[in-house]
Amino acid sequence: MTDEKYLTIPELAKLLGVSRIAIFNRVKKGQIPASKIGKTYFITDQTIAHILGKEVTKGGKDLIDAAVRKTVQEYGEVLKKLGKE
Numbered sequence: 649m650t651d652e653k654y655l656t657i658p659e660l661a662k663l664l665g666v667s668r669i670a671i672f673n674r675v676k677k678g679q680i681p682a683s684k685i686g687k688t689y690f691i692t693d694q695t696i697a698h699i700l701g702k703e704v705t706k707g708g709k710d711l712i713d714a715a716v717r718k719t720v721q722e723y724g725e726v727l728k729k730l731g732k733e
Contacts, residue, residue, distance in 0.1 A: 654690040664699070
């Protein structure tokens, strides 16, 4: 037995303060990974941590790194001047 915890779509919707339909649509589109048992979808605590921003995935880290590189490339001189103040 694993130590993973799960939330259902209504529980996650209540936690995030959005509608059940919004969560359900994201699950159906594959934007939120979920397992289906019978008619009920379950979302793992690891997925919930990712949604809440408590955990960064490899893909998320790559996006952040790319954004930092672009910012430094475009505003490098300005950042240097701000760092000297």
